Amino acid sequence: MEYLKFCFVFSCWVKFAISVYSTETPQAPVPIPKERLLVLTVATEETDGFIRFKQSADYFNYTVKVLGMGEAWKGGDVGRSIGGGQKVRLLKEAMEGLADQEDLVVLSVDSYDLIFAGGPEEILRKFQQVNHKVLFAAEGLIWPDKRLADKYPSVRSGKRYLNSGGIIGYAPYINKIVTQWNLHDNDDDQLFYTKVYLDPLKRESLNMTLDHKCQIFQNLNGAADEVLLKFGTDRVRVRNTAYDSLPVVVHGNGNTKMYLNYLANYVPNAWNYEHGCSHCDDDLVDLSQLQDYPNVLVGVFIEQPTPFLPEFFQRLLTQDYPKDKLKVFVHNNEVYHEKHIQKFWEENRNVFNSFKVVGPEENLSQGEARNMGMDLCRKDTTCDYYFSIDSDVMLTNRQTLKLLIEQNRKIIGPLVTRHGKLWSNFWGALSLDGYYARSEDYVDIVQRKRMGVWNIPYMAHVYLVKGSSLRNELKERNYFVLEKLDPDMAFCRNAREMTSHREKDSPSPESFHMLRPPKGVFMYISNRHDFGRLISKANYNISHYNSDLWQIFENPVDWKEKYIHQNYTRIFTENVMEEPCPDVFWFPLFTEKACDELVEEMEHYGSWSGGRHEDKRITGGYETVPTDDIHMKQIGFDKEWLHFIREFISPVTLKVFSGYYTKGYAVMNFVVKYTPGRQSYLRPHHDSSTFTINVALNNKDTDFQGGGCRFHRYNCSIESPRKGWSFMHPGRLTHLHEGLPTTNGTRYIAVSFIDP
Template identity: 45%
Template sequence: MVLRHRCFPLKCCCLVIAIFIALRPDTSTSQEFCIKDSDDTACKTENFFHKDEVVVLTVATDDNHGLERFLRSAKVYNIDVEVLGKGEEWSGGDMNFPGGGQKVILLKNRLEKLMKADNKEKIILFTDSYDVMFLGNLDEIVKKFKSFPDTRVLFSAEQFCWPDAKLATQYPNIEVVSPYLNSGGFIGYLPEIYEIINSNPIKDKDDDQLYYTKIYLDKDLRESLKITLDHKSEIFQNLNGALSDVQLRANTTEEWPYIENVVTKLRPLIVHGNGPVKNTLNHYGNYLAKSWSVNEGCVLCKEKKIQLKEDNLPSVMMAVFIEQATPFLEDFLDQVIDTDYPKNKIHLFIHNNVEYHENEVEKFFGAYSKEYASAKRINSGDFISEAEARNLAKERCINSACDYLFSVDSLSRLESNVLRYLLSSGYDVIAPMLTRPGKAWSNFWGALNSAGFYARSADYMDIVYGVIKGVWNVPFITNCYLLKMSLFRAPKAKAVTYVQEGHDSDMAFCASLRELNIFMYVSNEEDFGHLVNPETYDITKTHPDMYQLFENNMEWTTRYLHPEYLANFEEDRKHLMPCTDVYWFPLMSDRFCDEWIAIMEAYGKWSDGTNNDKRLESGYEAVPTRDIHMSQVGLERHWLQILKDYVRPLQELVFTGYYHNPPASIMNFVVRYRPDEQPSLRPHHDSSTYTINLALNTPNVDYEGGGCRFIRYNCSVRNTKKGWLLMHPGRLTHYHEGLLVTKGTRYIMISFVDP
């Protein structure tokens, strides 16, 4: 009994359904009813397909992330899947090459049992698992299948004739979008599929797709069994060869993202990342099967979230890798100490591959190693390569009681809660997204090119800049990530390695994971920190961190700007003015001053204090000092940036109405005053709109005497403050002199701004 598009008042609906179910014969025909309210003119069609009429089967001998994703997609669409071969040893060969006959044998054994049942009109839906996702429910799939005319078995189709391209000429219809059979998905009635399965003998390592292809190419079998291919991807969408035909629709007005075949204008119901395009399916999987949406955000993230129990926190190996000379390493080591996690739950592992950093690392290890559950250090003199060290940390964790490995490179700058977040995420392999501040450079790749190197995914920029938030399946992570070690204790996971010829350690590691279908994720749900940029870090310089103003401004500013600098701009701030129109501001930190002096003294080529100065274009200095120009030590560009970013805003506070951005200064130098060298400076005007004078050391501690006297106002500034800036007009009004230094050495940094 089949009732189609009959309209009933809503109050009669339940009775009609009950009668229908009682009278329904044993048939696979899906039933549709049109239900309407008594005062509605429109009629809603509802599908009451009975799921017992369909058996959904797959093969999966390994319990991996691909299977997990497949089963989740089935659950989302209320599809019950029976997994064949689970826990058995796979003997069907490497599926990157011809093979897979074991799938046919497992399916044959299951169908034999089904054939013994009375219902021979049962529908069988078979798909691969590791690289497949459901995108619709069984009602939609069966309804679409039954719309194919004169079809008892429908195979998915693809654009490549694989594994034997020579068979392409034997296909009956090659003028379609996808002309060739693909065995990763098919649907049909039990008797016909059973006959296909039993048509020819097959061995475990024979190719399953070749097996089905030969049956399809047999005209008599094709016609008698009514086998059809899904050329338009109405149900099955194979991605290999069709990436330009398939579009992910994520930012739509619809509730959930979907994929569309833009050639056929259809939305497939099952997607298969066959062949070499599994990374594309991984990308799609971030959105499909109700994993993420504009309105709901990351649904999958919420599903996987776990609650950490403070009385039973997992044991973690924190593996620290210093593999290249790293700016502001001291800050990195401080962050290791400040990690918000009990140190008695952390096993510390440090590999330092940089001799320059040995003293810092040794000092850190000596001071803090005893606070951890255990600690191991490998230094640069041990001559262990990065890849070997990373493998050693992994094996050390596998063979111990640690539950997770937290790998952190010295380029990472992390918030203290990152480890806790990653542990609670519920993901087995996950990285916090880290970027270079203001740049698109990050610790993950969104896609790979054909050679296995970086490619930009369509959503990469949206992820990096936080336009979309969530946890994203990606093909490559680096610098910082968490590994759940139970995953790596499995026998097959022994193949995971950081050593691979022609690849750096991280590329080798991620390639190993991809090969084993172990998914990697990156999260941008929160602000986890950032990456420092080591590209211009030159350890041959004195205090090389000082030169990182441009590449690593965040670290530079934190270390070198005066702690009270921002207080200069508080609304009720009263600016110190020790003499008329002479202002005093905190500008640079004590550490800046100490290192600035050390850089000058290490360079050591102070001018002789005479009027002859070859550094100047004229060769003549009217008011000579013992000094070093910033251009001599490679800091001219840096100092001009300091003038622009930090001095100019101060000038605009007090000399209102004068704006010049950026400030110009051709004379930027450190002056050294000593009793036995040049103890003072005669009265003079500066060739500037305004002059700045930064005290680099402390009076009555590092030297005695000194200071600056403004003659017109008979006002002197003697007890200058280390790191504080004197700012005064140049040229006409502020005729001044440098006061006598009677003991020690006084250092000041001078700029004549806007000459």
């Protein structure tokens, strides 16, 4: 016994010594040539997901063979229940001719919801390191039979359960697996592979294992929080933070399709910080090379009172696109806006190819109206594009329609945002209940720090849809009505998920009961250009005669564009200001539209004071130098007018009265009316202000004769005021002045005594 123990110890020592002192090193396995890797995938239709899969495969030069293209799908609704057996049957047929190629490695993957993040060399190297003949993708959730969970081999670390969306192995071994298939096309493929794998004898004889730590396959279902983007100089990778791995194949299985769409906006080379967007110029439509411009149906939707609607229509009119190629469909749900639409139609009735209005008397819901607009294009075979736009979209880019058509997407919208806010017309992600969630890149896209064309889960307000898609992938009716969702949410869900439906057009009774796979039409948002903005419809009070005047708070940019003189900013850059009398400054302030609407508002109110000394509107009830006027406060415009003073008068004050910082406060803000029959002039007086502004609201010689202002101390008169221009002059001490007689017509001016 002692002798045997000695022999055993001695032999162990010899083996150890040989291993330590031997100069020979183990031979690394010979790398498998990338030419010996064949990718097999099943796709019966060229969906957007399949096209994306092919693009990622082509980027890495994979050899791909597509199985089942053009064949009727009989594999069930795999997105919502068991099915997919057709994939196994097609793979079985394909492997019959490959079974004897012992050095061939077959990679079987899904295609509609899968992309490559690495190349053939990497995937083959990682497969060799596993040292098994067949490797299945793994995931942390078990499907479709949870009762099989206990039969899985336990793992110390990593994903435990098989996923059939990714399989890699040597051809003879893959063939031995799929030859066992003897079920139907609508039976479950994953259950089949699971049962093969869980058989201990088969698992041993076929040398199978799972990719427990996502070295090759990354299934996103149940693992989205493990994954983040890793930006490199040449391309972007997906990194699994749980196992510190860089998966080669990324699979958006289960309910992670939208998360895959997000990742694919970057992976493998769609966008990075070095070169920006790589695919934005792929497959562009060159409009200059077309014989004629495409026909576009423009659907305009006015579903609630909307500020600046006349300006909205003018921007539509100024789109740089042949108007004979545009048909316009308008759904107006607001009686208030009928006057605006009528005026636009009367002025432009012969501009467009056609102009159809459906008004509030039709009593259509939003969903019904939007379905109607889309159906008009769907049924018209000459309709190349359908452009849907809501009345709260201000397209400041005249090239918007052309730019969207050029991008050549089935559904694409221009990014529009609310001024000064992160509110936009798209969502970067969805919450579990299908509502808004902020994606990691949302803010950068909205602020255009990352510019490109982005696959997103939800859009609204404005988008372009190909007419051919409406007659094919999107041919079903009633897209805008779904459960209790808003119409835009219903449309987006129907487009991206494409709920499977019966093949009603099939003549075969058997195929009538077969379900097609989801289409998953991708929706894109482009922020490659500054397209425009969204205006706010909140707090829009239509009780005024000209309600847009009150929008200085809610929509300051549109208010400024409509009401502030186009040369106002030149006051500070080119010195357009004039000084007709000492310390009397004259500058452009209001547009003609602002002047007209302010006068209309006052006349609509109608209660002019009559120029009497007794005035209950002011403190003390007595006006020493009365005018025939209406106060801004009387029409509920005082708050807006004071804000206007702070925003547009205060900067001018600082320029002309150097060193004086106005409080921008005024008690007396009013519009004065001069007529020969009521009050034609104003006697000499000082204003109760530090300085005064006096804005001409109509035109001399056109609307009235006479008028003007005379400053006594300097014996200087200004007798030809310009409409929309303002005087600014000191009030209390130095500038005694009078209003010169209006001899004919009616003269209107807006006055403020600032810093009383």
